Amino acid sequence: MTPSEKALVPFVSVDHMMQLIHQIGLEPMLRGIADYIEADFHRWELFDKTPRVASHSTEGVIELMPTSDGEVYGFKYVNGHPKNTKEGLQTVTAFGLLADVATGYPVLLSEMTMLTALRTAATSAMVAKHLxxxxxxxxxxxxxxxxxxxxxxxxxxxxxxxxxxxxxxxxxxxxxxxxxxxxxxxxxxxxxxxxxxxxxxxxxxxxxxxxxxxxxxxxxxxxxxxxxxxxxxxxxxxxxxxxxxxxxxxxxxxxxxxxxxxxxxxxxxxxxxxxxxxxxxxxxxxxxxxxxxxxxxxxxxxAIEDFSALRYVRDQLEQTGLYHALDLLADPDDPRDLFGMLQRAAPN
Amino acid sequence: MTPSEKALVPFVSVDHMMQLIHQIGLEPMLRGIADYIEADFHRWELFDKTPRVASHSTEGVIELMPTSDGEVYGFKYVNGHPKNTKEGLQTVTAFGLLADVATGYPVLLSEMTMLTALRTAATSAMVAKHLxxxxxxxxxxxxxxxxxxxxxxxxxxxxxxxxxxxxxxxxxxxxxxxxxxxxxxxxxxxxxxxxxxxxxxxxxxxxxxxxxxxxxxxxxxxxxxxxxxxxxxxxxxxxxxxxxxxxxxxxxxxxxxxxxxxxxxxxxxxxxxxxxxxxxxxxxxxxxxxxxxxxxxxxxxxAIEDFSALRYVRDQLEQTGLYHALDLLADPDDPRDLFGMLQRAAPN
Structure with missing residues (x-):
């Protein structure tokens, strides 16, 4: 069974993200992301804003950071575990998603460990430019x-x-x-x-x-x-x-x-x-x-800064082709017939 | 560059989920998921519980549903868009994630459109068995x-x-x-x-x-x-x-x-x-x-029902092999050297 186009979500892996950064160039990409962040700060008032949803433990924190501009919804999963470095792990890992508000269908899944490093730096520099x-x-x-x-x-x-x-x-x-x-x-x-x-x-x-x-x-x-x-x-x-x-x-x-x-x-x-x-x-x-x-x-x-960075990445996909199509969504021919889709996938 | 093992997250696609259901059998899998849900209802008090984080629009809703039992963290992304069926789309699509609380590292990413249908039915039947x-x-x-x-x-x-x-x-x-x-x-x-x-x-x-x-x-x-x-x-x-x-x-x-x-x-x-x-x-x-x-x-x-269903799926992975390894996490040799990892990925 080949999944339908609607079932496939573009996925930017860590390897693809690094290729993207090298193809664009780190400094031009930082400038590009900063421009997207500044543009979204310009329309700050129209975003859905909520403090991130944090799950704290003795070792660290796992957070979900959602936002929406009314047309596109985004969220980031991110952890913060200071002791991870002692075990050879990253303090912070992250991934993020954009979805279409009108349908709820995801339109981008991306690594964000690397991208968060870029968006944090781009935000700092954009702010420093002003202050x-x-x-x-x-x-x-x-x-x-x-x-x-x-x-x-x-x-x-x-x-x-x-x-x-x-x-x-x-x-x-x-x-x-x-x-x-x-x-x-x-x-x-x-x-x-x-x-x-x-x-x-x-x-x-x-x-x-x-x-x-x-x-x-x-x-x-x-x-x-x-x-x-x-x-x-x-x-x-x-x-x-x-x-x-x-x-x-x-x-x-x-x-x-x-x-x-x-x-x-x-x-x-x-x-x-x-x-x-x-x-x-x-x-x-x-x-x-x-x-x-x-x-x-x-x-x-x-969350809005992650949203801006994901928007930037999404806008590079068509030209660069640096993504995989991920079979993330079940998409039966008749949307009410999820069960029929499952039955038709049965091995002979 | 080959990503390290720590960088890879098992991903269960829609196709793999359907294969898993057929391999186990739908009714045995529904019983298995119901058992996991009932076991988690038994230890209900130790879970982090929060109402889902909903982003409402005129067309529908996008929700994040996080929970944690102190050792494993889980969340589901799910939308509800009643008018989607008119456009040939699913009313509800979903995916979910489990992560290790001690490190914050994701350990499972899974489609959940199909799995949500199973967990909702398994929950209803487990409750009906009692009531x-x-x-x-x-x-x-x-x-x-x-x-x-x-x-x-x-x-x-x-x-x-x-x-x-x-x-x-x-x-x-x-x-x-x-x-x-x-x-x-x-x-x-x-x-x-x-x-x-x-x-x-x-x-x-x-x-x-x-x-x-x-x-x-x-x-x-x-x-x-x-x-x-x-x-x-x-x-x-x-x-x-x-x-x-x-x-x-x-x-x-x-x-x-x-x-x-x-x-x-x-x-x-x-x-x-x-x-x-x-x-x-x-x-x-x-x-x-x-x-x-x-x-x-x-x-x-x-959220706990999704958590249980994801736990069930995770426990089937080793035996069935029905997953892909996804390059979702950046994992440099030296965790403080994310930049060095990026530089070493530069094309020659």
Whole structure:
């Protein structure tokens, strides 16, 4: 039995995703995804928004992140298990789906471990483009794990970053990151302390994985006139910044009901003022207003960013052919005759 | 590049699911799934439970149904689009996933359009085994769509049903159902009215698809001493039974917070007494207590039933080999080196 066309869902495997990135080029693809994300932030109000649905355990968390723009529905499955690396597993793995709202039929299934790395970096850089001080060309990258190279190259591709200053508690991670970035047209400076890493940097990115209240940046380390891109504080009980920094910053977030639970601002009162970043994109709210201001993007990752990244990938499929057709949906000739379809599939 | 074993997730396609059903036999598989569901109802209290996460549109609904027993996490994606049949599409399509709670890594991806039909029928029959009058051998099957044959054969396999009385507003659906059931060792009586269908039946199953408040069974049609298996009223604004029937029935439900929104009891006050069916399985609550009682299973489908069905399928994989290995997860040698994995995949 050959499944009908309606039964087949395009599936982008990890191998196909990597081929896609190489075919388009990593930096052009980061720019492309950032454009899709910015476009969806422009129409933020029309999306169905809900905090992600999290299932917490002692080892980590498994989350479903759904959203819809009324025509297309999307969701991502993603886990976060900090101890996985000790067993040779990824901290974060993910896959995602788009479906047609009018019929409920899936139209794309895709790996998203790789794609999440791209969309997280593209989001950070798109936000930094709006908020970082004019002429920012140096970033401190604190935490040199799986996200660090993507963050760096997105900042290069989208904000014109020229130099990155690396620091990690584990020097091996810094060596890995520096080696990976060697041939990518950006100055790489390996540092031995966070204080050294943030010297002369206008953009401070924190992206560490410990599931605890940590103080990666203490209050006295951060001067005025910087943009902080705080990535790693993204679940309850997990933060990276001293509360004093938050008190001195203008705080920009994706979706307040989720960020107040998961972001750096879980350390603050529930009514502490925050700015929804989409309002900066649409011009309803000012972004950076002075050279001395500290802007903080308290990023936890939101479903709409995954939706945008999946839309981008879907739009590349026809031209590249980089997908398999997956026999995911039962599609009998007569839709009421699922049983007949099963009977006709019986071996002779 | 060959993906590592950790990167591969067993995937059961529609074709493999149909082969699995034929290899095991439909009725033995329905009994097997019912046993897994009953076992999970026994340990109901230890599951993470949440009402499904629904995205409603004018055309239908897309839902995510997650749950976890602390060791294994599962979720189902399922849509419900009543108008789909007019376009030659399924009203309901679905797929599901199991993952390891300790690592967050998916361990099974499976089609669930076919499997949902089996789990819904297996649940109905497992419940009827506990609640229907002793010696029940005749069922009225009102609504002869995609679920009708599975409901009938599950009641045969699990409750000893000998005769089914079919009715649908569309006689073509009844003809289809009767033809499909012809060679399955059960008496099939096609009826031209719901009143005729329920004559002499001890089990009344309603399973229609209109997304509206409908009265498939009116109050004066239903006498004492029957078990009503109400399947079709399963989302807000969609019911099948007259409220008067509910007032005269002992009502058994899966998960009250979900059923009060989606089930027949959305017609009743929020504090109307209902019995959680798992308490009947564990012996904490009586099921049927008299011959004259009307028992009503107000079934909307719950995540734990999908979890059980996926567990059953997973336990068949090793012996049958009926799956593909899907390259769904990025798994670099060094988990912090996702970027290095991408670079090494570059074409020469």
């Amino acid at each position: 970082a001080p004019k002429g920012s060309d140096t970033m401190a990258m604190i935490g040199n794990g799986a996200q660090s190279e993507f963050q760096t190259l997105a900042m290069k591709a989208i904000c014109g970053l020229k130099s990155v200053r690396l620091y990690d508690v584990d020097p091996a991670a810094t060596r890995k990151c520096a080696a990976n970035l060697a041939a990518h047209g950006i100055e790489v400076v390996s540092c031995t302390s966070p204080e050294e890493a943030i010297q002369s940097a206008q953009i401070l990115t924190t992206c560490t994985a410990d599931k605890q209240y940590a103080t990666i940046l203490s209050d006295n380390m951060v001067g005025s006139g910087v943009h902080i891109n705080a990535i790693g504080g993204d679940c309850p009980g997990k933060t990276e910044l001293a509360a004093g920094i938050l008190q001195r910053s203008d705080i920009f977030v994706e979706y307040p009901p989720q960020t107040r639970i998961e972001g750096e601002i879980q350390q603050l009162d529930d009514d502490h003022p925050v700015i929804e970043f989409w309002q900066v994109v649409t011009g309803q709210h000012q972004g950076r207003t002075s050279d001395r201001q500290i802007t903080l993007f308290d990023s936890v990752g939101f | 229907a009058p002793k010696g029940s051998d005749t069922m009225a099957m009102i609504g002869n769509g995609a679920q009708s044959e599975f409901q009938t054969l599950a009641m045969k396999a699990i409750c000893g049903l000998k005769s089914v009385r079919l009715y649908d507003v569309d006689p073509a659906a009844t003809r289809k159902c009767a033809a499909n059931l012809a060679a399955h060792g059960i008496e099939v009586v096609s009826c031209t009215s719901p009143e005729e269908a329920i004559q002499s039946a001890q089990i009344l199953t309603t399973c229609t698809a209109d997304k509206q408040y409908a009265t498939i069974l009116s109050d004066n049609m239903v006498g004492s001493g029957v078990h009503i298996n109400a399947i079709g009223g399963d989302c807000p604004g969609k019911t099948e039974l007259a409220a008067g029937i509910l007032q005269r029935s002992d009502i058994f439900v899966e998960y009250p917070p979900q059923t009060r929104i989606e089930g027949e009891i959305q017609q009743l006050d929020d504090d109307h007494p209902v019995i959680e069916f798992w308490q009947v399985v564990t012996g904490q609550h009586q099921g049927r207590t008299s011959d004259r009682q009307i028992t009503l299973f107000d079934s909307v489908g719950f």
